[in-house]
Structure formats: C-alpha cells, structure tokens
Amino acid sequence: MIDHDNAAFIQTGVAISLASCGADRVPNNVRALGCKLVDGGQRVAIFVRASQARAVVANIAENGRVAAVFSLPSSNRTLQLKGSDAQTSAFDTTDLTLIERHTEAFLCEVLPEGVSEIAVRTIHAYSPADLTVIVFTPTAAFSQTPGPRAGQAIVGAA
Amino acid sequence: MSVRIDTIRECLDGVIPGLIATCDADGVPNMAYLSQVQFVDLEHVALSYQFFNKTRQNVLVNPTVRLLLTSHLTAGQYRLSLRYLRTETAGPLFEQMKAKLAGIASHTGMSGVFKLLGSDVYRILDIEQLPGPTLALPPPSVNYLTALRRCSDRLAACDHFENLLNTAVDCLGSEFAIHHLMLLMYDDAGQRLYTLASRGYPASGVGSEIPVGAGVIGVCARERTPIRIGYTTSEYAYGRAIRENAAASGLSAALETAIPLPGLPEAASQLAVPITAFDRLVGVIYVESTADLHFGYDDEDALVAFAAQLGMAIAHHQQVADAAEEPAANEPGPSPPTGKPLAVRHFSGSDSVFLDDDYLIKGVAGAILWALVQDHAERGRTSFSNKELRIDPRIRLPGVSDNLEARLVLLQRRLDERRAGVTLVKTGRGRFALSVERPLQLIAS
Structure with missing residues (x-):
C-alpha cells in the first residue's frame, strides 16, 4: 500500500497529525510525535500523547476509522493516509529514540520558518508514560500537496 | 471553561498552520491544512475556501468540524469545535482574507496556486486547550492601552486641523513605535486618496494619489475595513496596483502621477486602517515594515481605535473652520514684493x-x-x-x-x-x- 518513496517520506521531518470521527459525525484531531512502519511495511504506527488524544482514541475504539496527514514544511509536500482498522496499542519505550529523532528532523524543517526552537520543543514535549500508539493499515492514500492535483488519490481511493 | 478566541489570536496568522478535521457522509474522517483563519468576533471565525476539495465536500454534508490551532509564541494547542454557517464571496471579510492570503501564498511559494474563492464563516461552539506545557507570552513591544490613552489626550488637546494632523503622525511614531507611515485623505468625487502626511521616507510624497481599490490602501478605503498583510506580495505592490486600477477605472489622466507615492520598496508587513466619522470615510492610516508579520491583531485593534478618535476630531475641526466668521475681505496687504518675478x-x-x-x-x-x-x-x-x-x-x-x-x-x-x-x-x-x-x-x- 505504501511505496518506498512514501514510506521514507513519512519518517522524515514531517508534521504528523491524526483525525477520527464519531458516530455523531463529529470529527476529532490530534498532533502526533512520530511514526514507524510495522508488519513488514503493511501498517503504520503513529505515536501520540494519550492525554491529548482521548477523543481520537475513543472514536477509533468505536469504528477503527482514521486519517493521518504527513506534511513537510520546507516543500509543502503532503500525504494523507486513511484506514478503517485502527487500533490503539501500548507504547514501546525502545521507540523513544524514533520520537527524539523525529523532533530533531522536524526542528530542521521549521526553524527557517521563524518558529523558535523552544516553542517547537514545547509543542513536542511529552512524558513517556503518556505515550500511546495508533496502528492502522492504510487503504487509501492521497496527495495533498497544494496545487491543481491536491486531493488526488494515489492508490486505493474508493 | 471555554477559551476566548480573542486571547489566542496569534494562532490565527498561520505561522503554524491550522489543521481542520472533517467527516464525510459515511463517517470517514479527513484532515487538511488551512492557509488562514480569520478572527471575526468572539463567536465567529472564517476559514479560507480555496479549492473544492474533500474538506469542502465534507463541510457541506457535516457542518461540524474540529480545528487544531497552535501558538508559535506559547506552544499552546487549542481544539476548536466549529459549525459552518455561510460563505462570503465579496465584502470586507472577503477582502481582508484575500489580501492576507496573497501574502501567505507569496511567502510559501504558492502565488498563482492559492486563490480565495470564499470566506467560510463558522460559529465557534467551543475552544478547548489541550493538556501540555506552555511558554509565557513574550512581553509586547508596546502597551497599547497606555499608548491609546496618551494619544487620546494628545488628539483632544489640538486646537486646529494642522496641529491635529502633526500630532496624529507624532503619536503613531512615539506612542505606537511605528516608523513608516502615511496619512491619506479621501477624495469622494475623484474616487482616490491623496497623501497629506508621511513619516519615515526620503521624500514626503505629500500630494501623491492612489485610486480607491488599488493596493492595501485602496481596498481598505473601498471596503472601509482594515487590510493587513504579513508578507511581501507583488499582488498588492503599489506601482502595479495603481497602474492597473487607474487603467481599469479610466482614472489614468486625472490621477496625480507626477508626485510619487512614498513607501518602502520591499515592505513585508502592511496595514491600512480606515478613518471614518459619522459613517463617512475620511481617509486612511497606512503603516508598513520590512519585517514579516510585524503587525498583528492587537496592532490592528489599536489603530482602529486611534483612527476612530482621529476621524471624529478631523470632522470637528473641519466644521469649526467652515463655520468661522469671514475676515475683512479687502484688508490692506504688505508692501508689494520686489525681485525676480x-x-x-x-x-x-x-x-x-x-x-x-x-x-x-x-x-x-x-x-x-x-x-x-x-x-x-x-x-x-x-x-x-x-x-x-x-x-x-x-x-x-x-x-x-x-x-x-x-x-x-x-x-x-x-x-x-x-x-x-x-x-x-x-x-x-x-x-x-x-x-x-x-x-x-x-x-x-
């Protein structure tokens, strides 16, 4: 589902965020701290702070539907992945290095935009006990890079 | 308790883009970045509608959306629950957002891609601050309440129009710490504005003109609303705007072009605020800076309040001058001058x-x-x-x-x-x- 190029892309200094939707058709969203591929590259695991993601986690427990957006500030390249089998799993502390690495890569992206380092580090601050993981199989991918082709399905869009 | 939108307006100018989550008819979520969020009032914001994309389709089906905003100053994150109400495609709100978007597009290399189709107005249902550490807000460069109080006193003490004009320009410099500014008056019949005072340029440009509708100043006058841009954009650059607008309106011949409009050649931040009195446009205060995002919502609010007082004072002095008794019509003048004619x-x-x-x-x-x-x-x-x-x-x-x-x-x-x-x-x-x-x-x- 995710080709090598996009697999590499979502693990660079991209901004990552997640959206969900409840039975009342009211959406929710949360900022994420990094991601990795699991199950031989078939599934994406995204790290979020549970304290900020309560509503998203509740929606996912209800229906498994999720949308994840990855955007690189320096190029505006943006990818959205969607899935319907999302689950929440416990955070493995060995992945802390992935979060740290992602924060550093993201800093390199946004410091030239005029955002201060202390602000970025504060936005990305977490306590390990608060971390949780949302894992899903992408079934649709869309390019959301601004321009005439924004929103175009890359593969699997129904 | 819900956070008030007017206390987190630094989140709206797009330094850290907002994220909008929507939901389609089948309950599938979608997320997209937003170029711009515009403060309307305590109960409403407007979002830029640029493309008929998935977000747009979803909003028309499920009008309740969630917006994630982040302060680049405090690192605070806010989740807004909004309900879509309507789309405006003309008028003050639309023009405010169109101008701002032109600056954002230019800054992000998206000129020609970002084009405002409409201003989507949403009701604010709730604003929740997400758990997490935050930074203290840095102290503001100016205490606007103190500045406004001092300006009020100074404007009220002026005994005639020219004194008022000089004081207004001095106030903008000394009380508001604005170093590049123009004060223009409105010529209703000529549908143009003429520069009456300026500060911070090599030449005063007094007498230079700009058509209503041209650039930040002209759009501000036409819509009678503040227009604020945070980044350099050729779309609102004055040379081009004046030429195009004058040609379109047939004003070219009548417009003052011998006196160049003053202005910074590379202004990044521009803010124009209308001066009105008794519901009539009197003129425009224009301020600019070479720094990106130099003027924010607070600067705009302060200048709007200042312009309101200035407008009433201008109307007062005009009325007093017009009503004054005539002097003796034929009083003897001094001895005739001599020298080269x-x-x-x-x-x-x-x-x-x-x-x-x-x-x-x-x-x-x-x-x-x-x-x-x-x-x-x-x-x-x-x-x-x-x-x-x-x-x-x-x-x-x-x-x-x-x-x-x-x-x-x-x-x-x-x-x-x-x-x-x-x-x-x-x-x-x-x-x-x-x-x-x-x-x-x-x-x-």
Whole structure:
C-alpha cells in the first residue's frame, strides 16, 4: 500500500497529525510525535500523547476509522493516509529514540520558518508514560500537496 | 471553561498552520491544512475556501468540524469545535482574507496556486486547550492601552486641523513605535486618496494619489475595513496596483502621477486602517515594515481605535473652520514684493499649477491656489477664509463634505516643500493668509 518513496517520506521531518470521527459525525484531531512502519511495511504506527488524544482514541475504539496527514514544511509536500482498522496499542519505550529523532528532523524543517526552537520543543514535549500508539493499515492514500492535483488519490481511493 | 478566541489570536496568522478535521457522509474522517483563519468576533471565525476539495465536500454534508490551532509564541494547542454557517464571496471579510492570503501564498511559494474563492464563516461552539506545557507570552513591544490613552489626550488637546494632523503622525511614531507611515485623505468625487502626511521616507510624497481599490490602501478605503498583510506580495505592490486600477477605472489622466507615492520598496508587513466619522470615510492610516508579520491583531485593534478618535476630531475641526466668521475681505496687504518675478502657470483643464517651470499641484488644491493668486494680483488680497472658498465658483469643491482644511494643508505643504517664495499661513479658525515674497506673473493656459 505504501511505496518506498512514501514510506521514507513519512519518517522524515514531517508534521504528523491524526483525525477520527464519531458516530455523531463529529470529527476529532490530534498532533502526533512520530511514526514507524510495522508488519513488514503493511501498517503504520503513529505515536501520540494519550492525554491529548482521548477523543481520537475513543472514536477509533468505536469504528477503527482514521486519517493521518504527513506534511513537510520546507516543500509543502503532503500525504494523507486513511484506514478503517485502527487500533490503539501500548507504547514501546525502545521507540523513544524514533520520537527524539523525529523532533530533531522536524526542528530542521521549521526553524527557517521563524518558529523558535523552544516553542517547537514545547509543542513536542511529552512524558513517556503518556505515550500511546495508533496502528492502522492504510487503504487509501492521497496527495495533498497544494496545487491543481491536491486531493488526488494515489492508490486505493474508493 | 471555554477559551476566548480573542486571547489566542496569534494562532490565527498561520505561522503554524491550522489543521481542520472533517467527516464525510459515511463517517470517514479527513484532515487538511488551512492557509488562514480569520478572527471575526468572539463567536465567529472564517476559514479560507480555496479549492473544492474533500474538506469542502465534507463541510457541506457535516457542518461540524474540529480545528487544531497552535501558538508559535506559547506552544499552546487549542481544539476548536466549529459549525459552518455561510460563505462570503465579496465584502470586507472577503477582502481582508484575500489580501492576507496573497501574502501567505507569496511567502510559501504558492502565488498563482492559492486563490480565495470564499470566506467560510463558522460559529465557534467551543475552544478547548489541550493538556501540555506552555511558554509565557513574550512581553509586547508596546502597551497599547497606555499608548491609546496618551494619544487620546494628545488628539483632544489640538486646537486646529494642522496641529491635529502633526500630532496624529507624532503619536503613531512615539506612542505606537511605528516608523513608516502615511496619512491619506479621501477624495469622494475623484474616487482616490491623496497623501497629506508621511513619516519615515526620503521624500514626503505629500500630494501623491492612489485610486480607491488599488493596493492595501485602496481596498481598505473601498471596503472601509482594515487590510493587513504579513508578507511581501507583488499582488498588492503599489506601482502595479495603481497602474492597473487607474487603467481599469479610466482614472489614468486625472490621477496625480507626477508626485510619487512614498513607501518602502520591499515592505513585508502592511496595514491600512480606515478613518471614518459619522459613517463617512475620511481617509486612511497606512503603516508598513520590512519585517514579516510585524503587525498583528492587537496592532490592528489599536489603530482602529486611534483612527476612530482621529476621524471624529478631523470632522470637528473641519466644521469649526467652515463655520468661522469671514475676515475683512479687502484688508490692506504688505508692501508689494520686489525681485525676480515668479511665473505661476495654470492649466484650466486639470487645474495644474506650475511655479516657473516646476510642477506644483493639480486638482482642487491647484484651483484654490490659482484663485488666491488671482485675487492677490487683482486686488492685493492676502487674507482669505474657508467660508468664501467653499462658495467660490472658480474652485468647484467636490461637495460640502470635502475636507477643505485638508486641501489647504496639502497646498501649504507643497508650497513649503517648493520654497518658491509663496506660502500659506494659518491666521485663525477658518482663516489663512497668502504670503508672497516675489512678484507673481500669472499665465493662464
């Protein structure tokens, strides 16, 4: 589902965020701290702070539907992945290095935009006990890079 | 308790783009970045509608959305619950967002891609601050309440229009720490604005003109709403805007082009605020900076409040000057001047006036000067009143609402800058004197 190029892309200094939707058709969203591929590259695991993601986690427990957006500030390249089998799993502390690495890569992206380092580090601050993981199989991918082709399905869009 | 939107407006200017989550008819979530969120009032924000994309489709089906905003100053994150109400495709809100988007597009390399199709107005249902550490807000560069209080006192103490004008410009510099600014007056009949004062440029540009609708200043005047841009954009650059707008409106011939509009060649931040009084446009305050995002919502609010007081004070001084008693019409002037004559040439079609061979002014101010020097040449008059100018058929003032005091200050300043030996001097309320140091040779063309 995710080709090598996009697999590499979502693990660079991209901004990552997640959206969900409840039975009342009211959406929710949360900022994420990094991601990795699991199950031989078939599934994406995204790290979020549970304290900020309560509503998203509740929606996912209800229906498994999720949308994840990855955007690189320096190029505006943006990818959205969607899935319907999302689950929440416990955070493995060995992945802390992935979060740290992602924060550093993201800093390199946004410091030239005029955002201060202390602000970025504060936005990305977490306590390990608060971390949780949302894992899903992408079934649709869309390019959301601004321009005439924004929103175009890359593969699997129904 | 829900957070008030007016306390987190630094999140709206797009330094860290907002994220909008929507939901389609089947309950599938979608997320997209937002170029712009516009503060409307305590209960409403507007989002930019640029493409008919998935977000747009979803909003039309499920109008409740969630917006994630982040402060680049405090790192605070806020989740807003919003309900879509309507889309505006013209008017003040649309023009405010269109101008801002032009700056954002230019800054992000998206000129020609980002185009505002509409301003989507949403009701704010709730604002929740997400758990997490935050930073203290850095101290503001100016305490606007103190600045406004001091400005109010200073404007109220002015005893005539020119004093008010000088004080207003001084206030913007000393109280608001704004270093590049212009004050323009509105010419209703001519559908243009003329520069009456400026600060921070090599040349004052007094007398330069801009058509209503051109650039940040012209759009501000047309819509009577503040227009604020945070980044350099050629779309609102003045040279281009003036040329295109003048050509489109057929104003090219009548527009003052001999006096260049002052302005920073590479302004990044621009803010224009209308000056109004009794629901009428009086003029525009324009401020600019070479720094990105130099002016925020607080700067805009402070200048709007300042402009409101200035507008009322301008209306008051105009009324007082117009109502003042006329002086003796034929009081004897000083002894006739001697020396090399100064040629004053008047072109009746445009009311252009040249002193020797140098262009001075045209339009209403040109007609006023020509009437004054004619009376001086024929009857030796030096004392004049606003009241008589208002009804003088040679001047053809655009209307009773036109600010004659402003026209006189414009003429006075042009004469002072020219240093040709002809000046206007204020002698009392609604009264002034023509001072002539050289014999005048009048030439009607």
